[in-house]
Amino acid sequence: MLTARQLLIFKYIVEEYIQTGEPVGSKLLMTKYKLPYSSATIRNEMSTLEKQGFLDKTHTSSGRVPSKKGYHFYVETLLQPNVDDEVKNQVSTLFANTNRSLSEIIEQCCEMISQLTNLTTVALGNNASFERFQNITLVPLGAHSATAIIVTDKGHVENRTFQIKDEAMMDDLNACVGVINDTMTGTPIDDVVEKLENDVKPILNVKVKEHEVLFNAFLEAFMKFAKQNVYFSGKDNILYQPEYNDVNKLRKLVTAFENSSRWKMLEPSSDSEDGVTVRIGSETPFEDMDDVSVISASFDTGKESKGSISVIGPTRMPYEKVVSLVEYVSDNIEKLIQDEYGDEENDER
Missing domain, CATH: 1.10.10.10 (Winged helix-like DNA-binding domain superfamily/Winged helix DNA-binding domain)
Structure with missing residues (x-):
């Protein structure tokens, strides 16, 4: 003591x-x-x-x-974490814009934190898991091609272009889009792949001639929503820290940024405790560097999974400021998710 x-x-x-x-x-x-x-x-x-x-x-x-x-x-x-009023106002303004999807808000939070700290910020988590499938719109591009535009309720978009060899295939494509829209509108993105397999595929087997090709194409498009996302902001900031003037250290940093599997260790499990985690040196994804710290805060998505926002910098980073920021931002993200899902669950009852 x-x-x-x-x-x-x-x-x-x-x-x-x-x-x-x-x-x-x-x-x-x-x-x-x-x-x-x-x-x-x-x-x-x-x-x-x-x-x-x-x-x-x-x-x-x-x-x-x-x-x-x-x-x-x-x-x-x-440490005595404290967020000043100016930062609170910036966060409030960011979250007040209901036209943005949650993934856009998370990305903009990362950008804000990296600007305020002059460090690197990374968001982990399936950002689209907070969203629901809305519909597919089929847009003809000419006599022999069409694009299917898949949209979520938060405005997240994936496209899939099909080559149309004859009128029968166009009919099959329209039928496929119709079945998916009728069956899956409102389905949480985390559940769409399973629902495609269990509910949509049996209907397509009966209604659509070339159902296998079309089904696999849509399955691939939907799986893009469900993949793990790693979003960086301010990658260059950490490279300008005096601790990393050494060329070998710079090379290690750049390599780590490009290797997304390294960041898996920052991914919070569904049963991990909330709050801020501070990792230093070998505890970080830069396990072979002793002068890097990573400060992370997780947020509950309300769907038995978690996302996180982390700040990466030298071990002498301003801990008080960074801990305050990531904790405050993650709390606001979680509140936004809980408010949205709470309203949806109440509507469904």
Whole structure:
């Protein structure tokens, strides 16, 4: 257990290092933060904090920097998350626009967070899982082709173009679209593939001659909605952090961004606890880099699955600001989802 003096010294070391990126010495602490202790006393306390694993001593300076254990302790013990009114107003404005689909709101939240933090933001989750199939519209493109436009209730669109070899195939395509619209309108996107197999396919077997080809084409189009989405904003921001001036580190970062499977570890399970998770160094998708932190907050989609928003940056990122932002934004996303699904469930009763 740290003493009150040790806690104060440790807090100032972390916040000074986050701000400057330079190792922190006793004289700077004494003069800048007007600590009522001698330089020798501060050095002794810093040495104790180092022995306890909260600080590391660099080879190039007599100053100290926070350790991985220290950052975790700071986040769990000393952090006082707070979102200022300006940010709250930006979030309110974003969520007030009902013309945007939820996936668009999540993407714009990512962009807002990356702009406010100058770091990289990633959203994980099946963004379309919050939506329902609305209809398919068939648009002829000429004598020998047509495009089927699949639309959700939130405006998410997928297209599928068909080559039409004769009038009979056009009739089959129209019949197929009619069966899907009659059978599946209002179906949650997470359930459309199963419903296609169980409810639509048996009808097409009877009504449509070339049902197998058409069914597989629509199945492929619908599966695009259901795939796992990874959305990045501000990828370049992290590359300009001074910690990553080294070419090898830059190469590792870029490779990690391009490998979507790395981000699976940030995907929250349906039974994982809500709240903010802080991962540092080997705990992150950048397990081979010790100077990267990832702060994540999950949101419940109301459909036995979760999404998440994460911020990626150096270990000396401004934790107080980032934790506050991702927690506030994820809470608002979850509230929006729950309000929408709550209204739908009440209407169905």
